[in-house]
Amino acid sequence: MKRKYIALTLLITLLVAVSGFSAGTKEEAVKEVYFLNFKPEIASVYETKVAPAFEAETGIKLKVVTAASGTYAATLKSELAKSSPPTIFQTNGPVGLAGSLNYVSDLKNTQFYKILSDKSMALTSGDQVLAIPYAVEGYGLIYNDAIMRAYFALPNKKVSIKSAEEITSFALLKAVVEDMTRNKDRLGIKGVFASTSMAPGNDWRWQTHLVNVPLAYEFRDKGIPTGTKTDNFEFKYANEMKQLWDLYLDNSTTARGLLGSKSVDDAMAEFALGQAAIVQNGNWGAAQILGVQGNKVADKDIKFMPIYIGVKGEEHDGLNVGTENYLCINSQVSAEKQALADQFLTWLFSSDTGKAIVKNDLMFITPFNTFKDHELPTDPLAKEVIRWMNKDGVSSMPWAFSVIPSGQWKTDFGADLGQYINGKMSWSDVAKRAVASWKTEYDLTK
Amino acid sequence: MDKTLRRWAPLFVLPALISFIIAFLVPMIMGLVLSFFKFSTVTDGVFVGWSNYKRIFTDMDFVTSLWMNVRFTVVTVISINILAFFLALLLTQGVKGTNVYRTIFFMPNLIGGIVLGWIWLLIINGILLPRNATIITDAKYGFWGLVALANWQNIGYMMVIYIAGIQTINRDLIEAAQIDGANSWIRLKSVILPSVMPAITICTFLTLTSGFKIFDQNLALTAGNPARQTEMLALNIYNTFYTRTNFEGVGQAKAVLFTILVAIIALTQLAATRQKEVEA
Numbered sequence: 001m002k003r004k005y006i007a008l009t010l011l012i013t014l015l016v017a018v019s020g021f022s023a024g025t026k027e028e029a030v031k032e033v034y035f036l037n038f039k040p041e042i043a044s045v046y047e048t049k050v051a052p053a054f055e056a057e058t059g060i061k062l063k064v065v066t067a068a069s070g071t072y073a074a075t076l077k078s079e080l081a082k083s084s085p086p087t088i089f090q091t092n093g094p095v096g097l098a099g100s101l102n103y104v105s106d107l108k109n110t111q112f113y114k115i116l117s118d119k120s121m122a123l124t125s126g127d128q129v130l131a132i133p134y135a136v137e138g139y140g141l142i143y144n145d146a147i148m149r150a151y152f153a154l155p156n157k158k159v160s161i162k163s164a165e166e167i168t169s170f171a172l173l174k175a176v177v178e179d180m181t182r183n184k185d186r187l188g189i190k191g192v193f194a195s196t197s198m199a200p201g202n203d204w205r206w207q208t209h210l211v212n213v214p215l216a217y218e219f220r221d222k223g224i225p226t227g228t229k230t231d232n233f234e235f236k237y238a239n240e241m242k243q244l245w246d247l248y249l250d251n252s253t254t255a256r257g258l259l260g261s262k263s264v265d266d267a268m269a270e271f272a273l274g275q276a277a278i279v280q281n282g283n284w285g286a287a288q289i290l291g292v293q294g295n296k297v298a299d300k301d302i303k304f305m306p307i308y309i310g311v312k313g314e315e316h317d318g319l320n321v322g323t324e325n326y327l328c329i330n331s332q333v334s335a336e337k338q339a340l341a342d343q344f345l346t347w348l349f350s351s352d353t354g355k356a357i358v359k360n361d362l363m364f365i366t367p368f369n370t371f372k373d374h375e376l377p378t379d380p381l382a383k384e385v386i387r388w389m390n391k392d393g394v395s396s397m398p399w400a401f402s403v404i405p406s407g408q409w410k411t412d413f414g415a416d417l418g419q420y421i422n423g424k425m426s427w428s429d430v431a432k433r434a435v436a437s438w439k440t441e442y443d444l445t446k
Numbered sequence: 447m448d449k450t451l452r453r454w455a456p457l458f459v460l461p462a463l464i465s466f467i468i469a470f471l472v473p474m475i476m477g478l479v480l481s482f483f484k485f486s487t488v489t490d491g492v493f494v495g496w497s498n499y500k501r502i503f504t505d506m507d508f509v510t511s512l513w514m515n516v517r518f519t520v521v522t523v524i525s526i527n528i529l530a531f532f533l534a535l536l537l538t539q540g541v542k543g544t545n546v547y548r549t550i551f552f553m554p555n556l557i558g559g560i561v562l563g564w565i566w567l568l569i570i571n572g573i574l575l576p577r578n579a580t581i582i583t584d585a586k587y588g589f590w591g592l593v594a595l596a597n598w599q600n601i602g603y604m605m606v607i608y609i610a611g612i613q614t615i616n617r618d619l620i621e622a623a624q625i626d627g628a629n630s631w632i633r634l635k636s637v638i639l640p641s642v643m644p645a646i647t648i649c650t651f652l653t654l655t656s657g658f659k660i661f662d663q664n665l666a667l668t669a670g671n672p673a674r675q676t677e678m679l680a681l682n683i684y685n686t687f688y689t690r691t692n693f694e695g696v697g698q699a700k701a702v703l704f705t706i707l708v709a710i711i712a713l714t715q716l717a718a719t720r721q722k723e724v725e726a
Contacts, residue, residue: 073688073689074688077486077487077488077688077694078487078488080486080487081487081488081489081490095691096691098691098692099486099691099692100486101486102486102487102490103486103487198582199582200582200668200669200670200671201669255578256578257577257578257579257580257583258575258578258579258580259580260579260580260581260582260583260671260672261567261571261580261581261582406690406691407689407690407691408689408690411689412673415671415672415673415674416673418582418671418672418673419672419673422583422584422672424584424672440505444504444692445691445692
């Protein structure tokens with residue numbers, strides 16, 4: 001009998017304790033927007049600039065949580081399951097969106113959607129608007145024009161062109177790069193290309209960004225519009241990709257076998273320190289170049305050229321411009337909180353204070369009609385992206401990789417590229433496996 | 447006294463019980479239940495029956511990592527226990543500075559797995575540098591790297607358990623054997639080994655289960671590279687759950703299978719080595 005009492009007391013204490021916890025969280029009446037930030041490199045801007053300014057102007061608190069690099073999906077998953085989940089979170093495109101379909105609200109009637117200049121850029125489902133991009137980014141081959149000028153001034157150079165600006169095809173690129181490698185001691189570089197980083201978690205420049213070029217050409221040939229999921233992939237331009245991949249590997253600062261220990265940071269540092277002349281990356285890497293201690297590259301010498309792989313007519317193609325940065329508003333939080341989220345995003349991208357922070361500190365090239373020309377970011381790479389986007393006779397390459405069927409495909413493709421580097425897999429197997437895996441993953445995630 | 451103790455016991459048990467329920471029992475039951483659901487966050491799912499379990503075997507990666515894991519565990523259980531046992535023998539001979547050595551050998555155990563992984567990544571990549579290779583150039587580098595790491599981390603800990611075991615052996619017993627003319631090999635085989643059998647049981651249990659549960663070292667050292675060839679079970683489950691869209695339930699089902707598997711192996715081992723324990 002006594003034991004039963006004890007058990008009962010125990011159970012009641014437990015229940016009281018548990019209900020106590022949950023009651024505690026419900027009583028918060030402070031107006032607050034919870035933003036789960038994706039970009040660790042600019043987390044401090046949100047915390048020290050955006051949040052205080054927003055609170056000062058509107059009285060609404062902004063809670064910013066940032067996931068550690070490479071753990072956004074995991075963090076998002078656990079944060080969404082909590083009793084006070086994030087109101088605003090990021091998704092990387094149609095594939096990421098598929099994983100959080102139960103948590104995205106329709107943004108059609110928000111102010112935030114109204115300021116988006118090109119409505120077709122938003123991710124939609126039927127007539128619902130589910131995610132809105134907030135930053136346009138561009139990538140290609142970043143080169144150090146000082147080293148290029150030094151090369152073109154060499155008396156024994158073997159090419160007829162006179163500046164890096166004139167490189168408009170793979171053939172020209174190859175001729176220049178190989179001749180530069182022959183003269184690398186005179187140019188004072190360790191290799192033409194910065195390390196092809198293959199350390200775990202650092203192969204996204206290849207398995208996502210580089211493969212985008214053959215993907216975009218193939219989809220263009222087949223008339224498949226950007227952003228449309230498809231199982232129609234045969235890796236038509238595999239050999240073209242191989243040409244450039246080999247060029248990267250053979251003219252690198254680092255021997256093939258050692259690439260497995262190189263990170264993106266290493267590659268960017270090599271470029272910043274003037275050890276390499278070219279690195280494939282995007283305008284988000286500006287901070288990584290400018291912020292390296294002992295940086296030897298002058299702002300005016302940081303230039304972009306498109307990624308050429310040897311496809312006919314490629315001189316008319318520009319940088320790879322697109323976005324992987326979309327914001328969603330959580331449908332599972334109260335309508336009031338959703339409205340606050342809309343208010344915050346609209347404030348950030350249309351108020352004068354907000355826009356100043358976006359331009360100077362977040363350094364986004366935004367797709368919103370609230371930004372005038374003089375309000376665009378001024379770091380050298382962003383300026384280059386904007387220059388290429390507006391260049392006559394050149395059109396930007398879309399980000400076709402957003403329809404890669406799953407993260408698994410990228411992981412496997414990256415692993416196979418690594419196997420190719422180490423001589424454990426032939427290129428034709430890499431290509432064959434990429435095609436087969438595309439079909440499998442497409443079916444699995446349909 | 448006894449009565450007071452009994453009356454107040456629940457109060458003292460309560461904090462531990464609450465933490466046990468929150469941190470262990472609830473997640474475990476949720477995990478089991480979730481393995482039958484299709485879900486993206488753990489609080490929201492649709493019941494799908496056994497389909498997650500069937501989908502485990504749509505590709506072979508679970509089986510591959512199981513095989514990798516078995517090989518790894520076999521090698522580490524043997525190497526850790528043998529090395530730890532001989533270190534313990536050496537350090538119970540009354541060598542000068544015994545305590546200093548014991549402390550030094552035990553220290554790697556105090557460092558977390560991720561940090562250990564990074565340290566060994568530097569060491570191994572440094573060793574492979576002249577060969578123009580890194581730990582992820584070839585799966586065999588990764589395998590032996592993981593074995594070296596596991597040994598370095600666990601030998602000290604197992605050594606302490608073996609030392610305790612050896613110290614409990616009655617000196618008279620060894621002396622008696624010596625007088626009977628047993629040489630050092632026979633003393634080891636017929637007196638010391640049977641007497642430390644309880645320590646062997648616990649050490650094999652610990653190394654066996656930690657071999658299967660290895661995660662952070664695996665993540666930090668190779669992250670499964672090259673081409674997932676050094677990906678062991680825990681990492682495979684983690685990758686399934688977190689990096690594959692719509693595979694959360696499958697990851698959960700793998701975790702349940704994993705738990706059952708490790709429990710079966712560990713219990714079998716316990717039963718088998720217990721039988722060999724002797725009363726001295």
